[in-house]
Amino acid sequence: MTSGPRLAPKRRIVPRQGSAAAGASPAESLDDGSVRIRTRKLTKRYGDLVAVDHLDLEIHSGEIFGLLGQNGAGKTTTILMLLGLTEPSDGEAWVVGLDPARHPLEVKRRVGYMPDSVGFYSDLTGRENLRYTARLNRIPDELAETTIDEVLDQVGLTERADDLTDTYSRGMLQRLGIADALVKDPDVLILDEPTTAIDPLGVTEVLLLLRRLVEERGLAVLLSSHLLNQVQSVCDRIGIFASGRLIGNGTIAQLAERFGDGAAHIEAGFEFENAADAERAPGLLRAIDGVEDVKSGPRPGDPWLVTVRPPSAGGAVRQAILSVAAAEGLRLVSMRPIVPSLEEIYRSAVARSTGETTGAVH
Amino acid sequence: MVVARKEFADHLLSARFIILLFVLGLVAAIPLYFVADTIRSAAQANSGTPAIFIALFWYAPDVTDQITLPSVAGFLGIVAPLLGIAFAFDAVNGERARGTLPRLLSQPIHRDDVINGKFAAGLAVIGIVLVSVVGLIAAFGIIRLGILPAPSEILRLALWVIVTFVYVSLWLAFGMLLSVVVRQAATSALIGFGVWILVTIFGGLITSLVGGFLAPISGSDAQRLANNQVQEIVSRLLPDTLYREASLVLLSPQAMSRDISTPATIDGYVQAQQQIPSLTSLDQSFIIVWPQVVALVALTVACFAIAYVRFMRQEVRA
Numbered sequence: 001m002t003s004g005p006r007l008a009p010k011r012r013i014v015p016r017q018g019s020a021a022a023g024a025s026p027a028e029s030l031d032d033g034s035v036r037i038r039t040r041k042l043t044k045r046y047g048d049l050v051a052v053d054h055l056d057l058e059i060h061s062g063e064i065f066g067l068l069g070q071n072g073a074g075k076t077t078t079i080l081m082l083l084g085l086t087e088p089s090d091g092e093a094w095v096v097g098l099d100p101a102r103h104p105l106e107v108k109r110r111v112g113y114m115p116d117s118v119g120f121y122s123d124l125t126g127r128e129n130l131r132y133t134a135r136l137n138r139i140p141d142e143l144a145e146t147t148i149d150e151v152l153d154q155v156g157l158t159e160r161a162d163d164l165t166d167t168y169s170r171g172m173l174q175r176l177g178i179a180d181a182l183v184k185d186p187d188v189l190i191l192d193e194p195t196t197a198i199d200p201l202g203v204t205e206v207l208l209l210l211r212r213l214v215e216e217r218g219l220a221v222l223l224s225s226h227l228l229n230q231v232q233s234v235c236d237r238i239g240i241f242a243s244g245r246l247i248g249n250g251t252i253a254q255l256a257e258r259f260g261d262g263a264a265h266i267e268a269g270f271e272f273e274n275a276a277d278a279e280r281a282p283g284l285l286r287a288i289d290g291v292e293d294v295k296s297g298p299r300p301g302d303p304w305l306v307t308v309r310p311p312s313a314g315g316a317v318r319q320a321i322l323s324v325a326a327a328e329g330l331r332l333v334s335m336r337p338i339v340p341s342l343e344e345i346y347r348s349a350v351a352r353s354t355g356e357t358t359g360a361v362h
Numbered sequence: 363m364v365v366a367r368k369e370f371a372d373h374l375l376s377a378r379f380i381i382l383l384f385v386l387g388l389v390a391a392i393p394l395y396f397v398a399d400t401i402r403s404a405a406q407a408n409s410g411t412p413a414i415f416i417a418l419f420w421y422a423p424d425v426t427d428q429i430t431l432p433s434v435a436g437f438l439g440i441v442a443p444l445l446g447i448a449f450a451f452d453a454v455n456g457e458r459a460r461g462t463l464p465r466l467l468s469q470p471i472h473r474d475d476v477i478n479g480k481f482a483a484g485l486a487v488i489g490i491v492l493v494s495v496v497g498l499i500a501a502f503g504i505i506r507l508g509i510l511p512a513p514s515e516i517l518r519l520a521l522w523v524i525v526t527f528v529y530v531s532l533w534l535a536f537g538m539l540l541s542v543v544v545r546q547a548a549t550s551a552l553i554g555f556g557v558w559i560l561v562t563i564f565g566g567l568i569t570s571l572v573g574g575f576l577a578p579i580s581g582s583d584a585q586r587l588a589n590n591q592v593q594e595i596v597s598r599l600l601p602d603t604l605y606r607e608a609s610l611v612l613l614s615p616q617a618m619s620r621d622i623s624t625p626a627t628i629d630g631y632v633q634a635q636q637q638i639p640s641l642t643s644l645d646q647s648f649i650i651v652w653p654q655v656v657a658l659v660a661l662t663v664a665c666f667a668i669a670y671v672r673f674m675r676q677e678v679r680a
Contacts, residue, residue, distance in 0.1 A: 083468055085678045105470045113468040119461020123372070135364045136469040180465065 069241030112181030171202035365479025396423035446533025
């Protein structure tokens with residue numbers, strides 16, 4: 001897919017964040033001009049069920065935030081509240097500096113939304129569907145045409161744009177959904193399960209596209225998913241959702257530190273010249289400050305697994321391994337830190353939170 | 363508004379529009395075929411017969427000695443509700459089924475723009491269909507039968523089209539209500555058509571059943587009167603009756619005020635002998651049917667209001 005040309009300059013005539021007329025944003029978010037979404041103790045109850053439980057969240061422009069959780073954890077409800085499509089039972093939310101419950105139209109003008117299993121009018125072509133969206137957003141027809149061409153190009157649907165959406169594959173519909181959210185030139189993109197039901201190649205395309213969009217346009221992107229490895233590859237920060245509560249929030253490294261087993265791992269591969277070296281190596285490595293354990297790989301010649309505690313000592317330990325190897329004449333051929341998988345982090349986070357809490361379940 | 367424009371375009375290009383136009387035209391053509399002969403000979407016999415043009419619409423032709431078809435207006439009155447239901451039954455639940463509703467509601471439009479737009483588009487299409495069909499019949503009368511309408515007849519016809527429009531919009535509002543409340547488009551279509559059959563074809567049966575239940579006849583005249591009155595009240599609850607009464611009075615100046623008894627006339631039973639057959643003027647006809655028209659409008663507004671409120675309160679979730 002080729003990268004599209006930059007869009008025409010924004011034609012917004014509405015009050016920006018921080019205007020007195022909006023009157024809904026607190027003083028703190030005015031200082032940091034790049035916070036696009038913020039919630040404070042946001043709660044939604046359906047009768048006895050607490051779908052979203054006192055959520056505190058902050059999302060900045062230029063980042064992709066992944067909301068991770070099982071089906072039914074409360075992700076879609078949170079998103080609906082951010083768009084003003086559902087009223088919160090408690091707490092506050094600010095999207096582009098406005099309260100979506102009080103200024104829904106304004107928020108919807110600047111937020112592009114792609115719902116879970118997005119649908120289009122099957123008797124219209126892709127382009128016509130986008131035209132309808134443009135008209136609903138009051139975009140003048142001429143500007144709409146150029147914008148539509150650009151977004152179709154960015155999502156790679158230009159050749160199929162004039163076919164009925166009836167004929168689109170699931171992946172194409174998702175891409176059209178992203179194009180649809182971009183037509184209004186939004187400041188924020190909210191995508192609910194954007195990669196579910198797409199084949200692996202399609203998923204990569206969509207994720208690369210999102211990355212490119214954020215870089216080119218400085219968007220803030222909130223995406224929700226239950227597919228951990230996909231989220232891992234594209235998100236800057238991740239929020240782990242379970243039973244309506246945000247139990248973890250930060251970059252993968254931060255989450256690993258919080259929910260990992262408290263240790264970092266380094267994989268170091270050696271090419272020993274003789275058996276004596278092979279026997280000295282573990283002892284030398286263990287002697288390094290911060291190294292808890294050294295395990296050899298399953299077969300001779302496999303890299304060694306070095307466990308480092310605390311995880312923050314990882315960098316220093318890697319340096320130390322280099323200098324020890326050089327000083328002792330050991331041939332180090334590879335060394336890399338092992339990033340913990342999001343799946344492990346997620347499982348550990350959920351287990352820990354259900355262990356800590358007693359009552360907050362469906 | 364944008365939603366109305368798109369829905370209107372969708373309707374005009376849809377199969378159901380063509381089908382309904384065709385069906386309605388056919389349905390009007392059948393009695394017209396039989397009526398035309400009678401009217402032509404009546405017009406030839408006395409070329410000064412008043413209000414002969416409009417007789418095209420209200421005259422119920424005899425096909426054979428035993429069978430009398432409903433008039434053109436009668437047929438239209440039976441089939442027109444289909445128009446209302448057909449353009450509304452999948453308005454909201456169709457969007458839900460296609461997954462376009464959350465996307466639509468996340469655009470910067472007021473939520474009620476959606477339901478208002480769909481209703482407005484439905485009204486516009488119905489207006490087109492009604493005016494076309496009536497226009498064709500009128501054209502047939504003028505061109506083929508050589509009958510020229512008098513100004514008062516044209517006015518009556520216009521008023522009747524408006525009342526028919528209100529009647530169909532009642533069914534449109536009802537269809538819209540069904541589409542909001544019922545999940546599946548197919549179910550809401552079935553319910554809509556079921557109610558239509560119930561009211562239109564079995565309406566008489568229902569009123570006599572209820573009348574028999576509430577005020578049974580066991581011989582005396584007073585009880586017969588009571589039964590009759592109960593039946594009348596019950597039948598007035600059915601919009602079909604309201605429409606038929608309004609239709610009859612508006613279209614046929616010859617309609618005696620004893621044919622329908624309303625607050626504006628004295629109870630037909632007692633006054634029948636004192637009536638001199640004459641033509642009622644247009645304003646008098648209108649006064650007679652004014653309550654019916656108001657009732658139809660009120661029912662339409664009520665239906666739409668319920669649909670509106672339910673739609674605004676619904677959860678958006680796909």
